[in-house]
Amino acid sequence: MGDSRITFDRWSGTYAERVDSMRSSAVRDLFAAASRSDIISLSGGMPDISSLPLDAVAEAAADTVRQEGTQALQYGGTTGRVQTREVCARLLLDYDIHVTPEDIIITTGAQQALDLLGKTFCNPGDVIITEGPTYLGALQAFSAYEPDIHCIPMDDGGMRMDLLEEELQQLGHGGAKFIYTIPNFQNPSGVTMTLERRRRLLELADEYNIPVVEDNPYGRLRFAGEDVPPLRALSDEVIYLGTVSKIFAPGLRCGCLIAPEHVLTKINLVKQGSDLCGSAMNQVMVEHYFNDTPWRETLEHSKQLYAERCQAMLDALEEFFPPEVIWTHPQGGLFIWITVPEHIDTDELLNVALEQGVTFAPGSGFYPDGRGHDSMRVAFCFEEPERLREAVKRLAPVIEERLELYRAFVDAGVM
Amino acid sequence: MGDSRITFDRWSGTYAERVDSMRSSAVRDLFAAASRSDIISLSGGMPDISSLPLDAVAEAAADTVRQEGTQALQYGGTTGRVQTREVCARLLLDYDIHVTPEDIIITTGAQQALDLLGKTFCNPGDVIITEGPTYLGALQAFSAYEPDIHCIPMDDGGMRMDLLEEELQQLGHGGAKFIYTIPNFQNPSGVTMTLERRRRLLELADEYNIPVVEDNPYGRLRFAGEDVPPLRALSDEVIYLGTVSKIFAPGLRCGCLIAPEHVLTKINLVKQGSDLCGSAMNQVMVEHYFNDTPWRETLEHSKQLYAERCQAMLDALEEFFPPEVIWTHPQGGLFIWITVPEHIDTDELLNVALEQGVTFAPGSGFYPDGRGHDSMRVAFCFEEPERLREAVKRLAPVIEERLELYRAFVDAGVM
Numbered sequence: 001m002g003d004s005r006i007t008f009d010r011w012s013g014t015y016a017e018r019v020d021s022m023r024s025s026a027v028r029d030l031f032a033a034a035s036r037s038d039i040i041s042l043s044g045g046m047p048d049i050s051s052l053p054l055d056a057v058a059e060a061a062a063d064t065v066r067q068e069g070t071q072a073l074q075y076g077g078t079t080g081r082v083q084t085r086e087v088c089a090r091l092l093l094d095y096d097i098h099v100t101p102e103d104i105i106i107t108t109g110a111q112q113a114l115d116l117l118g119k120t121f122c123n124p125g126d127v128i129i130t131e132g133p134t135y136l137g138a139l140q141a142f143s144a145y146e147p148d149i150h151c152i153p154m155d156d157g158g159m160r161m162d163l164l165e166e167e168l169q170q171l172g173h174g175g176a177k178f179i180y181t182i183p184n185f186q187n188p189s190g191v192t193m194t195l196e197r198r199r200r201l202l203e204l205a206d207e208y209n210i211p212v213v214e215d216n217p218y219g220r221l222r223f224a225g226e227d228v229p230p231l232r233a234l235s236d237e238v239i240y241l242g243t244v245s246k247i248f249a250p251g252l253r254c255g256c257l258i259a260p261e262h263v264l265t266k267i268n269l270v271k272q273g274s275d276l277c278g279s280a281m282n283q284v285m286v287e288h289y290f291n292d293t294p295w296r297e298t299l300e301h302s303k304q305l306y307a308e309r310c311q312a313m314l315d316a317l318e319e320f321f322p323p324e325v326i327w328t329h330p331q332g333g334l335f336i337w338i339t340v341p342e343h344i345d346t347d348e349l350l351n352v353a354l355e356q357g358v359t360f361a362p363g364s365g366f367y368p369d370g371r372g373h374d375s376m377r378v379a380f381c382f383e384e385p386e387r388l389r390e391a392v393k394r395l396a397p398v399i400e401e402r403l404e405l406y407r408a409f410v411d412a413g414v415m
Numbered sequence: 416m417g418d419s420r421i422t423f424d425r426w427s428g429t430y431a432e433r434v435d436s437m438r439s440s441a442v443r444d445l446f447a448a449a450s451r452s453d454i455i456s457l458s459g460g461m462p463d464i465s466s467l468p469l470d471a472v473a474e475a476a477a478d479t480v481r482q483e484g485t486q487a488l489q490y491g492g493t494t495g496r497v498q499t500r501e502v503c504a505r506l507l508l509d510y511d512i513h514v515t516p517e518d519i520i521i522t523t524g525a526q527q528a529l530d531l532l533g534k535t536f537c538n539p540g541d542v543i544i545t546e547g548p549t550y551l552g553a554l555q556a557f558s559a560y561e562p563d564i565h566c567i568p569m570d571d572g573g574m575r576m577d578l579l580e581e582e583l584q585q586l587g588h589g590g591a592k593f594i595y596t597i598p599n600f601q602n603p604s605g606v607t608m609t610l611e612r613r614r615r616l617l618e619l620a621d622e623y624n625i626p627v628v629e630d631n632p633y634g635r636l637r638f639a640g641e642d643v644p645p646l647r648a649l650s651d652e653v654i655y656l657g658t659v660s661k662i663f664a665p666g667l668r669c670g671c672l673i674a675p676e677h678v679l680t681k682i683n684l685v686k687q688g689s690d691l692c693g694s695a696m697n698q699v700m701v702e703h704y705f706n707d708t709p710w711r712e713t714l715e716h717s718k719q720l721y722a723e724r725c726q727a728m729l730d731a732l733e734e735f736f737p738p739e740v741i742w743t744h745p746q747g748g749l750f751i752w753i754t755v756p757e758h759i760d761t762d763e764l765l766n767v768a769l770e771q772g773v774t775f776a777p778g779s780g781f782y783p784d785g786r787g788h789d790s791m792r793v794a795f796c797f798e799e800p801e802r803l804r805e806a807v808k809r810l811a812p813v814i815e816e817r818l819e820l821y822r823a824f825v826d827a828g829v830m
Contacts, residue, residue, distance in 0.1 A: 010624060075665040108693075144685065252488065
């Protein structure tokens with residue numbers, strides 16, 4: 001382009017209003033940094049895929065083209081291949097979720113499912129209920145439809161049902177378009193919702209006639225404690241999102257959405273305009289992986305890896321971080337949520353951390369309303385234990401420095 | 416699910432208003448029929464991929480996983496791999512379009528690009544200008560953002576610029592969010608816009624400060640006549656959509672969107688929430704195909720195939736269809752547009768055609784406003800010449816029957 005590049009935006013007044021409310025994800029912006037070897041990345045939720053049997057996957061890819069090329073390389077149905085949906089249905093039996101291929105739509109990762117849900121349910125100003133903090137990609141997906149997102153605070157047992165009930169009382173019957181939850185090893189908090197609260201959530205949702213959306217990308221990544229049944233196993237009315245991104249390969253962008261018949265019909269209609277169909281090639285590869293490789297062994301290996309890394313991170317936090325800082329203790333998943341004294345702004349902290357060669361995800365990205373500046377998400381999934389320890393060691397003095405300033409102010413009676 | 420399946424929709428009042436205005440695509444609905452061997456499908460725009468060198472593609476798929484698995488199976492950037500964008504930039508040189516990878520976003524087929532454009536530009540009630548008829552997938556994509564779509568009639572030279580100018584005069588400066596056009600072998604009409612009109616379109620767009628979106632899926636499928644430069648080759652301000660679906664494989668869902676810098680920044684932001692990123696696996700396969708296989712030869716073979724099929728279809732129409740029916744004579748692409756006397760409704764005709772084992776796409780799907788019932792799109796790309804001839808032969812008496820009724824009414828002075 002060179003000289004001819006347009007440097008002013010002649011259409012600056014032309015964009016839709018929804019674009020004004022969109023924020024770029026700090027995590028996506030850090031993506032480039034994450035691939036630099038001198039940076040220790042605690043920011044992204046990239047699974048470690050080093051355990052994948054690449055030769056077997058390579059063979060599967062070649063077989064896919066050789067044996068099923070005319071289907072794998074062609075347009076497919078909007079709902080996805082029936083064979084892929086059969087694989088999804090079979091895998092969900094592990095969770096005691098009983099569905100047929102007709103109950104499932106294959107999506108381009110669970111992210112597309114979030115977009116489709118926003119598109120199907122939300123007029124501008126409609127209320128969506130989420131955990132607070134919640135997955136920033138969900139906030140991004142929903143924000144395109146200009147909803148009013150209400151966050152329900154969490155504790156170690158997940159979303160607080162007393163506060164959800166208060167919220168629903170205020171909103172009234174049908175007062176929200178849906179309740180979005182990540183009950184297992186929540187992103188970003190790492191917290192898991194108790195069985196008692198899951199049951200209570202379903203009761204409240206039923207009472208107020210509000211659909212529940214259960215996003216379960218990390219459910220199979222438990223490395224400690226006992227499994228808790230998914231909401232979808234407790235009620236057929238739950239809209240359930242799954243993905244192969246955390247148990248196989250994010251690069252295949254293959255998720256699934258399960259919903260009651262009428263909802264699925266609407267979502268399918270909405271999906272037609274969004275992408276016509278997903279990649280059949282990727283779907284066949286997913287079928288091969290779960291049909292023809294020892295994927296449960298591979299997953300066991302990944303879980304062991306995450307367990308070690310989580311422990312290394314927790315140990316390092318204990319060893320290096322000042323006592324004013326607290327954090328969660330996940331039993332699975334990829335993330336730990338760290339809360340610092342409220343006068344420390346983790347957005348500002350990130351700039352200094354980057355100078356020290358460490359990235360993390362500042363907490364403000366996980367709230368729609370400016371909260372979260374005193375928190376941060378660290379991912380323990382992608383780096384080796386010694387690198388995790390090194391990252392925490394580098395972060396500690398940066399936090400300590402800000403705390404000392406704070407203590408001095410407190411001692412001087414200024415704060 | 417069995418007995419527990421929910422048969423009423425307890426959330427029927429919960430869906431977004433946009434869903435009310437969405438129509439299911441008759442073409443998508445016919446997808447299942449299209450794969451039945453007893454049905455001759457003239458409905459879908461599925462390219463014939465029988466010429467693809469499956470062994471080479473299979474090898475490429477395996478190499479992708481073996482050599483680049485840790486990238487191909489992992490999350491990638493929202494804009495797509497730089498290597499894929501380099502391939503796109505290189506291929507566009509054939510059109511005398513000069514862009515760098517920074518000017519490009521890789522999309523999940525061109526369909527996602529259409530969705531992203533609607534999402535980025537349209538508030539409810541905003542005007543979008545398209546050709547009339549236009550691509551039904553574009554109407555579906557845009558309709559999610561509740562625009563007011565104004566169709567400009569076409570003739571054998573493409574969109575009529577006199578009528579576009581009239582429309583723009585009424586709408587005024589900046590009065591539409593964009594002008595969407597498929598200048599080459601348009602879907603559904605098969606018509607190509609003349610060079611003179613392309614120049615005039617750009618003048619008008621500039622004068623009224625309205626972005627032009629050029630969708631060019633069929634540009635490389637010319638089998639007669641001379642190439643006409645794409646709009647993007649005539650102006651750097653054009654937003655350009657490309658795809659590998661018609662020259663390689665739809666199943667990889669790989670398209671590209673080129674736009675001026677400021678527009679691209681907005682679209683990238685919007686895309687983050689839509690899908691985080693596309694499939695890196697598929698992008699590497701696309702790189703391999705255009706870097707390592709004799710794809711130009713394969714394409715030549717496909718074009719010859721389409722040329723033969725187009726001619727077979729035109730010959731059959733000439734031989735079997737009554738003189739009251741007219742049709743376009745494409746120099747490339749996949750489609751012929753047929754217009755029948757206006758008292759014949761092609762929606763109704765389709766039901767009878769299905770009984771005769773033939774599908775086509777009724778014209779009403781290609782207009783947003785109820786027009787098009789006297790027209791139909793037939794695709795000549797997917798069936799063998801003798802099957803195309805057979806399809807036309809089966810359709811002819813169905814049309815003839817309705818014409819005879821009409822003639823009788825006219826003779827009796829009723830019409």
